[in-house]
Amino acid sequence: MAKEKVQNLLVITFEKKKTGRPNIPWEIIKLIRRVxxxxxxxxxxxxxxxxLKLGHTICERTVSKYIPKPPPNTKKRxxxxxxxxxxxxxxxxxxxxxxxxxxxxxxxxxxxxxxLGSRQVLHFDIHTNPTTKWMRKVLKFAIRKQKQAxxxxxxxLSDNDSVFGKxxxxxxxxxxxxxxxxxxxxxxxxxxxxxxxxxCRNEFLDFFIPLNQFHLEKKLEEFIHFYNHxxxxxxxxxxxxxxxxxxxxxxxxxxxxxSTPVLGxxxxxxxxxxxx
Numbered sequence: 001m002a003k004e005k006v007q008n009l010l011v012i013t014f015e016k017k018k019t020g021r022p023n024i025p026w027e028i029i030k031l032i033r034r035v036x037x038x039x040x041x042x043x044x045x046x047x048x049x050x051x052l053k054l055g056h057t058i059c060e061r062t063v064s065k066y067i068p069k070p071p072p073n074t075k076k077r078x079x080x081x082x083x084x085x086x087x088x089x090x091x092x093x094x095x096x097x098x099x100x101x102x103x104x105x106x107x108x109x110x111x112x113x114x115x116l117g118s119r120q121v122l123h124f125d126i127h128t129n130p131t132t133k134w135m136r137k138v139l140k141f142a143i144r145k146q147k148q149a150x151x152x153x154x155x156x157l158s159d160n161d162s163v164f165g166k167x168x169x170x171x172x173x174x175x176x177x178x179x180x181x182x183x184x185x186x187x188x189x190x191x192x193x194x195x196x197x198x199x200c201r202n203e204f205l206d207f208f209i210p211l212n213q214f215h216l217e218k219k220l221e222e223f224i225h226f227y228n229h230x231x232x233x234x235x236x237x238x239x240x241x242x243x244x245x246x247x248x249x250x251x252x253x254x255x256x257x258x259s260t261p262v263l264g265x266x267x268x269x270x271x272x273x274x275x276x
Contacts, residue, residue, distance in 0.1 A: 036067040089117035095193035120241035
């Protein structure tokens, strides 16, 4: 009995008492990280003020402890994805790709201009030996079509191809357009243009052999018209770049579904017409 009393006395005497502030609940930590992720430009002071507005009485040092540390170079805070999202409605992306004639004797270079916000292909052109002078001419048509479509155009994004060189940049400045170039060997920075090239190859060029440049121009124009007006996009809530009408299915069978072939039947456009 005396031994147990001695043990209890030792436990009470030497038991470590927890000191300092209480632990922050995990839910609060997750909330701090969430608002920091959703407001990347803000520091601990502004985030702390936001959390106070949300009814959480925590100190600023706690907020500072759980938010990610800012990068040393503040100019690199905004990622490429965020840059795209911020300027999508005022940006044109462009790139070139090659296509071959049926006898493989001609190599065609195709250039296109894609409005990032709407995913609409504004203009394209084809040449066997593209130059900066030719690119400037093509750009004029793209700007004209951009104005007709009512699209803003303040940024032009391209890779480091020679046709997008210094003279082309100076030409853009005359129109009040800023030329942004990707880093060398970084095609992912122009991902939307690269994705359109993949779409064009997978959904058009893989099923088509151009006989000559005129043949390629006509068929590519037909595909781009279909792409802009009828092909649905997940990023556009399954609408087309130029919004297409949504038909109401006739309940009484008074109308029938009619299909119109595109590109020789590779695709079809659908509509309802009254039954005769």
